[in-house]
Amino acid sequence: MQIARDILLSSYRSMRTIREFEERLHVEFATGEIPGFVHLYCGEEASGVGVCSHLTEKDTIASTHRGHGHCIAKGVGVDGMMAEIYGRQTGVCRGKGGSMHIADLSLGMLGANGIVGGGPPLICGAALSHKILKDGAVAIAFYGDGASNEGSTLESLNLATVWNIPAVFVVEDNGYGEATGSSYACAGNQKDRAAGFGMPYFECDGNDFFAVYQAAGEAISHARNGNGPAMLHVHLARWYGHFEGDAMTYRADNEVAKLRAEHDCLVNFRKRVTEAGLLDASALNDLDTAVKSEIDAAVAAAKAAPLPDEADLLKDVYVSY
């Protein structure tokens, strides 16, 4: 598989941005300055980026409670995201959404979602509108192995086939629904579920950007070409707890240390592209440096930005069509 140099560079940059963004939030959340809850995407970067590298602004995605990675992969700016997470006026939702409600409709990012299994029904609507408008776009739902057992998800799989819409269901299977192992909580398997609803199933190693890129490309092409929905099952791992502060007593000793040492999607990516001579290490190092200062600036700006005031309370709450 050949991937263009500019896609390789932008994909690496997105993955690095997600990593830095999340590692920084891990530290900043502990200071108590960030309101609400955060769920970090560290370790899962290749999934969001591998999928979204196939998308344009016309395509739509629905994310999860663990949504920062999907936002960045879909092109939402880190300044607006960081400010949103800090609850500031300069946030993408003017500080009123926070981590679990970041949305930017102008970029086709329909929103992170505090409801487990909330995304799949949304993208059925989005995909239906793509079909009716004939705009050639696809709609993607990211959801976890826990959400794959929700009624709303299973209904959406059914509806997507019934309507024959350009929808792709991306199961980000990190092995745990909060603290419950998917080996315990998921009956049957995702492949048979896809077959049960009459849609093709694709599967990949989520620690490998190239595997995700390849499988996502096939699933998205299937949907984009008018063949109806598809399911993409991404096997991956999260490096932090379900939420920040989760003591992860349900994980084996050294489980995360081993993941970090052996299954780091960024390390895998660097190794592959430098060994193949596609990109050189210095270009990637430059990107690392640039991303780091971008995140520093985003945190500093977010902390300095004003909080929403009372006059903002009802702003953007009601819209008319």
Added chain:
Amino acid sequence: MSGTIIPVTMPKFGLAMTEGKLASWSVKPGETVKAGQELADIETSKITNGYESPAEGILRRHVAEAGEMLPVGALIGVLADDAASDDDIDAFIKKFRDEFSSGEESEAGSAEPQRRVIEAGDLKLSVLESGVDHDGVPVLLIHGFGGDLTNWILNQPALAEKRKVIAFDLPGHGESTKEVGDGSPVTFAATIGKLIEALALNRVHVVGHSLGGAIALELAALKGDAVASLTLIDPAGLGQDINMAFIGGFIEADRRKTLEPVIGYLVHDKSLVTRAMVENIIRFKRLDGVVKGLKTIAQTCFHDGKQAFGLRPVLEAFRGPVQVLWGEDDEILSVSGADGLPESVTVIRYPGTGHMPQLEKASEVNKAVSAFLDKAEAK
């Protein structure tokens, strides 16, 4: 980054953590740590978790010791490299603590007063104190039949600007114990006597509304020395008549539709009766023992459709200053109760006002009470 000092603070885990206990340190002072290395174990009511170092450096100080409970954001340690001197670190700790505690105090100062539970004899009473920093004789607010301390919501903050003000839920009402005894004003007054003792108050200005007015009078009879003055708002005990449609309706009605007109008796301007107000009363009445208590009070205080007590002699015998405030259009206790009182009693009648002038004419009532208390204290 030479010489940079990095604070290690009590972390926030999860959604609702506000404080945590430093269970143990994993790193001794003087040891070098990497970013992400576990520094300490932190315990909260929900979670015990390792806290990872926010940065690389030498853990120069343990500011907090194992076992200490601290708010999120409080300094527990200091990271720095060798370039920072001990004096620098001392100065950093002092500055951090000064800034952190000043932030805490300003928050505490602006905090809303909180209810607390006080034991008065066998009963537990829910009490809301405000203006607690003021010296001088405090004000005690006694609500009426079926009410609670929130009846004073428009009065307590205003009065608390100059005085300590104590509102509470009578037994059988609000969040207090639902045991009312025989339900008589004398019994309630005896309980309030115990409340005054439990709060270590010598004297109080007493403000009583409706049945709370009768209770205030009984309190004056029981503990005259403790009562600095009496303010009686549309009080029971000075006349005979009572609107039994209100008393009976309040006890019996269990739906919004039937209760709403009953609550309407309380006010002249019926638009003041909101859906939320009525629903709150319905919710309150569903609590165990509430209706039984209200029935006992009604049986004792208002049997045969008349007030069972005449407290004019008590008022006349009271040696302190007395003020009586009454809504002219009171549909529950007629304003005629304000007629024929001793000349020493200040009487104010509010036109276009029902049974609750402290609600309908809040600012006028607040002014009248403040002026009366100022005058009482000047004597």
